[in-house]
Amino acid sequence: MSESKSTSIGSKLKEVGSHSIIYGLGSMAQSAAGLLLLPILTGALSKDDFGVYSMIVMASTIASAVFYLGITSALPRSYFDYASNEDRRAVFTTAFIILALGAVIQTLLGYYFGSTISKLLVRNSSYGDAVAWAFLGSSMGFINQYFFNYLRILRKSISSVVFSLISFIATIGLTLLLLHELPGSLIAPFQAIVCSQIIVMIIILIMYGKTAFIFKFKRNEVSKLVLFGGPIVVASFGLMIIDSVDRIIIERTLTLADVGAYSAVLKVAALINVLMIVPFTQIWSPMMMEYRSHSNIKDLFSRVLSVFLIVGGIILVGAALFAAEILSLLIQSGVNSAMISSFLIITLGTLIYGTTNILAAGLFYERKVFQSTYIYCSVATLKIGVSLLLIPLFGITGAAASTLFAYILIPVGIYALARRYFSFNIDWRKLFVLGMICFLPIIYGLVFSEKYHFDFSVRLTWFTLTLYLIFLNCFSKDERIGIKKMLSYRIVK
Template identity: 25%
Template sequence: MERPGNRRRAVAATSGFAGMSEAISVEAGEHDPGLSLGHLKSTVKHGSIYALGMVLAKLVGFLMIPIYTHYLTPADYGILELLSMTVDIIAYLTGLGLTWAVIRYYYYYDDPEDKKAVVSTAAVLLVLLFGVSSALALPFASKIASLILGDPQYAHLVRLALLMLFVFAFLEIPLVFLRAKQDSVRFVILSLVRFTTALVLNILFLVVLGFGVSGVLYSTIISSALVGTYLMVSTLRETGIRFSPVIMKQLARYGTPLIAAEIGSFVLHYSDRYFLRVFDSLAAVGLYSLAYKLAFLMALFIANPFSQIWIPKVLEIERSEPERARPILRNIITHYNVVLVTAGLAVSLFAREVLMVMANSEFWAAAETVPLLCLGILFFGYRQISHVGPSIRERTDLIAAGVIVATVVVIGLNFLLIPRWGPFGAAMATATAFASEFIVVMLLSSRVYPLGYPIARLLRPLLFAIVVYALVEMSLPVEVSLLTALAIKSLGLVAFGLAVVTWEGLLPSLRTAGSEALSDVRRSLRRGG
């Protein structure tokens, strides 16, 4: 395998206060709307298409909320959440961080044959890893059910969850391959097919046949198996079936340190559910999970689509325009930050009204923890910014270090806060932990790749959003109709959006890049159709 000869070597790392001082500097010319417009357009284009795909996918879950809250109890909802978490943690432990590693080494090589070998090796390896893991765990289904759900009678649900894990192996690497190729249109189409199938099957198994929690698992397994089989076959047809021990070692070397990061990320996102199950109830897990689903809308619409294209775009920019990379990246980050904060404010403002419309009254209490969870998800979205340096310099250990620190924080706070305050304590622990992760990784990243992003500028929209949220909530009458509340909150959100975009000086570039990117998206969708 040929190593690219024009790979740029790492610039000497800046240490100590020098790196920190550069982290709050702004280079001249950064506000130029023409700066990095091409990269901004590309990021908006692919990010918008990924957002469409993710929204369509998650839309299934939200369309199912009225059905879930009618045919499932909060405790059933909690069981589904805990099973999903169990599948995730097994995947993290056994997956060797392959999804991260594929992106890195796909861009590492110039030779198309080497790129194909990276994808094929990872795809075959992940199927083997998940298959063996599921098979080994099956005999212990009763013990796993007792551990995570508190009752061995749920062993049959654990077995279905393990089958679901194996099926996911056929999806993971092919989907990463689409991301690496920036084939966002196909990504969206396949996501739509998968989750539309899941929606139909959910209605069949849950409403018509009355299978309860089992029905939801059946629909996920069948829809994922159908799309996963197609994806795996088409991927291997394009790459060929090949397995390179050399590439396997490279992937493992890069991805293995991220196992700790992924487990830590799992603990940050989901460990509070286990604490709630032990110190509260399965019903509390269900309510908190619904609140988290609402708060995660800002990740669904903004942070996750951005993350799909961000690191590939960072590596592309650093390689093609190394001298201009930092101001280009800062410009993109500024736009991302404003959109992310605006999304967080929107979710925080309208959470209660959404639940009143979509869920039974026994689920409305979930709205109380949404604003604090949105703060946590905001810092979760900021982690993409802190990953720039580690990704460019191949220092994934820095990401792992930040996650480890945040993991310690969240476990400690879960022990302290959840027994006393239940779901609200869990939300406080989550927000604090995500903030600590971002701060640690950002400081470490500035030593290996000083990005020079102004910290004050990053926090400015957030502080403004907090003020607007407080003012809107205080302006609401004690007895207020649904329509009046929606009108007042909408005015507050629109006022915030206009003010912050003007304040940050983003109108010219947003107008130009947004209109052109939307035209590109429409053309791409027409070609894809």
């Protein structure tokens, strides 16, 4: 019986791993556009203009976090409540209508109030057109994310990756073209995003529109979707406040150039999202709903959390040892020690925050998502106070420290609420060992890398040794055997 149970968990872990790798390619394609735009835009725009661009992106991100109405997150919860394909298509159609309404409202808001928003952001109303294009682009972006989410539910991972690649190629190509025609234009990158989102949307509708939609509206699902998605909107808005308040305070207390530097660091720190957290979430969110009634679900959660943090620890060690090279490659306007420290602090915080996708399961299972709003709103309030204290004293490093503070509090608070409905064992011993192994490389990157800049080959050797120590101490004997078999199979194949 135990062997069967272990085999079942192993197969599910393989499902998480294999789809995460595929979705990782798609995530890298989606996010690579933002990362590749970073050297393009930091090279094409002045430091102040890039600061303005970053503030407008921040505003459009906050808007999309509100006007997507939580529907993309609510879809899997209602979708798997039905067994028949017709009912599931009806849920998809109903949810899409609600989502489209949110997109229209956001677009109109950017069009009619763009100048006002521009003045609020940078105390200059002349960027209203850029705001309008940014709001349109982000609204179309969350509609396409809804389609991507549907493809993940169907396990159409290859299709999801292909569409992401199309979006990536179109965004980069159109941005370069428009910047060539309009050098230094702030509107050009937003127009490129709109055009690329239109291209992807048309292709998805042609290929999957007939099978996804149905002329059936489930009225009984409207309240369920809205009540499930509404709290997620509040939580998302709280998270947006947590992520954006630093840039607002930096703009008021420092300079637009500092806003640009900090925004650039945030984008690079999002690499851990691109490489691991987003791909994992894309497969894990529907899986944890689909398998929630299985007998071994708690063991699966325990294993998934451990593997998630081990993989994240490896990425974090790589970031700590090679931070200067990574930042210099992606930021063309110059890198300093404050930016390196901020990059590592935010990367660590992002990894810790990523565990929320696992720890919040109880709230999703029992439709108690509204309770998460207590945590996000409380942490957002605390974050504002901490940022106001630290940023004037320590600049962008203080902003990064306040972000780490918030990113630790959120999963801790969420799990304190969620474990009342669903809990699982956390292997604290394994996580402690992982922390001890990663401690020295992280401290080196944060404190000593500028003063004691080791040769690249030395750091590469250090990274390899750390990998070996993690392999020996953070995996059981059976897991090590399984990893060796998998690697040997891949190499031979």
